Amino acid sequence: MSDLHCPTCGASKIRLAARKSLSDVLLSSLTIYPFRCQLCADRFRTFLGRRTPNPRRSFERVEVSFPVWFKSRRSPTSSGVGYEGLIDNLSIRGCRIRSTAPIRIGSRLELEFQYSDNSFPVTIEEAVVRSIVDGAIGLRFTKLHRSDERRIRHIVDVWLPELLPSRR
Numbered sequence: 001m002s003d004l005h006c007p008t009c010g011a012s013k014i015r016l017a018a019r020k021s022l023s024d025v026l027l028s029s030l031t032i033y034p035f036r037c038q039l040c041a042d043r044f045r046t047f048l049g050r051r052t053p054n055p056r057r058s059f060e061r062v063e064v065s066f067p068v069w070f071k072s073r074r075s076p077t078s079s080g081v082g083y084e085g086l087i088d089n090l091s092i093r094g095c096r097i098r099s100t101a102p103i104r105i106g107s108r109l110e111l112e113f114q115y116s117d118n119s120f121p122v123t124i125e126e127a128v129v130r131s132i133v134d135g136a137i138g139l140r141f142t143k144l145h146r147s148d149e150r151r152i153r154h155i156v157d158v159w160l161p162e163l164l165p166s167r168r
């Protein structure tokens with residue numbers, strides 16, 4: 001089988017997606033699996049030709065180390081105390097922050113991170129806290145401007161290894 005590409009954007013940065021629906025399960029017996037483009041989020045099915053386990057996540061997080069500033073979006077009048085941390089993994093859908101900030105699961109945060117010395121920070125307008133384990137805050141992006149989304153997609157494209165699932 002030749003290289004797999006996203007049918008929407010043509011990128012080769014694709015990964016197996018989690019199998020959730022009944023048709024996903026039925027088709028997997030023929031090794032027709034769902035995939036996710038890691039850059040445009042398109043989900044599509046294709047024939048793989050060999051069995052593979054069902055992945056836990058559909059968006060692989062790339063390992064990074066970017067300084068981040070964040071604050072709660074609770075209300076427009078709140079004082080908006082800011083915190084610092086380090087983003088240590090990132091996908092187009094979410095990230096993980098290392099920080100000791102007093103944040104609760106379910107909080108909505110606004111964040112800014114810097115991915116190189118000579119770039120404007122990327123702003124995540126809103127992200128919701130999904131997990132907190134030993135100072136690692138798991139976030140899912142819920143509001144993102146198109147231009148920032150494009151920049152995150154570029155970062156993921158640069159940092160994510162090719163590692164095509166079709167490779168033998």
Ligand SMILES: [Zn+2]
Nearest residue numbers: 006009037040
């Ligand atoms: Zn794509």
